[in-house]
Amino acid sequence: KPTDKTPYRLPTTYRWQEDLFELCNIRTLNRDRMCKVMKDLGMSRIFFLGDSLGLNMGQSFWKLTGHKDNPTELGSLDPNWERMVQCNPDNNEDDFLVTVVRTDQIIENDKPVDEEQKFKNCAAYCYPWSEHYKSYDEDTLFIANTGPHFQSHHRFQVTFDEFVAKIDSYNRPRDIILWRTTVPGHPHCYEPSDQKPFNSYMDYAATELTDTYSWDKFIGYNDYVAKALDERKREDGDFIIAGDKSASSIPSRARIELLDVYPMTVQRPDGHVSSGECAECPGPESGNSKDCLHYFLPGPPDWWNNLMYSHLLDLSPQGD
Template identity: 25%
Template sequence: MEKQKSFSIKPTRFMVFSFTISFSLSLLAFFSIWVIHSTPILHQETHFEFGSGHDPVGDFSTNSSNEVKDAILIGTQLKESVNTSGFSNFSRKDSLILHQETHFDFGSGHDLVGDFSTNSSNEVEDAILINTQSKESVNTSGVSNFSKKDSDLSDTQDSFSHLNGSVSELISSVLIAHKQKSYKSLDLDEVVINGNALIGNENGSESLLGKVEASKNSDIQESTSRKPCDVSKGKWVFDDSYPLYTNVTCPFIDEGFSCQTNGRLDKDYMKWRWQPQDCDIPRFNATAMLNLIRGKSLVFVGDSINRNQWESMLCLLMGAIKDPKRVYEARGRRITKEKGNYCFKFLDYKCTVEFYVSHYLVHEGKARVGKKRLQTLRIDTMDRGASRWKGADIIVFNTAHWWSHFKTKSGVNYYQEGQQVHPHLDVSTAFQKALMTWGSWLDKYIDPQKTKVFFRSSAPSHFRGGQWNAGGHCREASQPLNETARTTPPEKNIILEEVLRQMKIPVTILNITSLSDYRVDGHPSVYGRSPGKSSSGGQDCSHWCLPGVPDTWNELLYFYLQSNTQGT
């Protein structure tokens, strides 16, 4: 009887045992359902189309975790034919990370491949939320082979929300975990940081305060934190580290600009550096400049003042050349005033630096007026040498020096349009018509995707006591002026700006007028010829000694080329 009693089961114990088993099974089922619903299932292959001809592929898988460290959250908005396949209304309440290895190549013709995995998370550490907007292709100059490895995960509440399936806009948010921190090459000029998305502190951790808001704007929102610098406003600063070359180290300075060779003894005119008032411009770096024009042609077109700048550029670039024999004129010409066209080859960089004389940029010809055949200026016809320029990669134009009443014969029977020779036309009207002809030619024949176009503004003269042919002089000047009498831009500069506003092709003005206006000390004066030659020709207060002021013009050109390269 005792044994039977020990093996018997009371009803109360049986009920407790049954309830425990049932509760455990229910809890297990509830937990399984929660796990399934908390882990989103993504398609194994997802296509993002970044413009035509691109088919980036991302492989997605799922995992689970509780922490995310060193992550970048990037929101990208693109225009053009993006996400043509749909993929709209994608949202999730957990997180998305880049797992294993992801490659981003934002250039044209490249694929974007990424292995994505999704996990749940509760914490976000060292996260950066970036909202990137771009037109057409994304960062065409900047980020290639952008990779991240061994990432953790984060919680980005609704980080992917309502991805529009239209061809005109894709707004996506991608959380990129990074331990190698190889994102330093990201072009921040194309990035707008959403300040409402994160808080940072000194130990490097940030906490997300809200979900990512996708921008609905169709145009790029440009950052206003960095305003363009007006490099034409500033002052000359004495700098003993200048000049960047001498008449000994540069063999390309012709007689008219080689003031030291011609007997000028003072040297301070070579040691002034232009300092803009609102920013700094880089010191000219010959190696960097040669790399900017590697495999390209840099062409100067204009009058003898542009030849002045062209010779300065040759001398500046020679500072990076180890073997001078690797630089030569294509036809073996020596630089003189008599020959107008030159092409210097820099063999080590496979580039050319060229000059073509064109006093007016339009055609100088002849026409019959009455019984006489007179020299005329065809202000409706481009210079016949223009075919040599249109294939150039960088062109620096100028014209102004010859647009004077004396050199244009006071406009009497000189300006020609079609078969008509104007009995009289004022120089300003003729100058505007000529620039319109030049602008129309550029719009028709120059490809802005290939060629960068600059126009150097008029360079001032400093004749005192008369003009160049009437006893004008500047010999006594040895220091820059403290101030200039000019209060308004020259009329030619105003006309130039009016013409450029009507053109389709972008043209950058090298505005050197006001900064050069201070440099009364920079002209050759009586040192524009060899000491033994006659001085009956008067003083030269229009051109510039080399080394000297044109070196600054080329520093500005270097600045703009660098800026254009970094901004693309």
């Protein structure tokens, strides 16, 4: 419980601080800052696509942009939602839409899917998303990830390649796609030694790197994406200046960039659902299985959004 001395949960008090290249510190987002960078980039919608961790990022974004309400109805098990962010109380010309869709593997099929009724149409829940994405007339910032639901490199690579091909087939060259890297959990998150961040990746790897749930394969998955996007960038050459609407500036295909949250997240074993902050939450003493993958909010996923915002500033012609 909060006290005068410790009013905030400890996992919310850490900051990602750059000590080698101080000018490269992560900039934190709020509503005004996000409204400005979306306007500078010419984007009128941000679309979060992914599994339950992607939903976590979407909810974090909603809160970081100053909203006190929950983006979905309290008690609703429908994971998908869409809300408008109001940028100016006097008019709506700079408002932007936030769309969140759950898909644990980014695949689509004709099978019924309903999380509330436990209808799974893939390894878990893969709600349709492509029609909703491509039918929107304005430019979109698209945050995507498959989720940690693949046990083989081949299956992951095929799914990622199919996703990129699908994006290109929609002919939305002015959209910006950020692929969020896949992050593992921390199998010992409930132990006292895991109640604060690791000082380095080596500290993480020494105790937490595990083949449980194929978490150890995520390094290879992320490496494949990084190399594929680097090759794509070389093929495309120089990009247009974001926000330039002139016909001569339209690129041949959408820009796809890497949003690499892996390094900062593996160093955060604290703040998980089973980290011991909540007596009723799954933990080593409860009869429920431990959850050392998902985080409470506020928590580490907030920094995924801050990193995203910093990346958008780098893409924006206006910068800071």
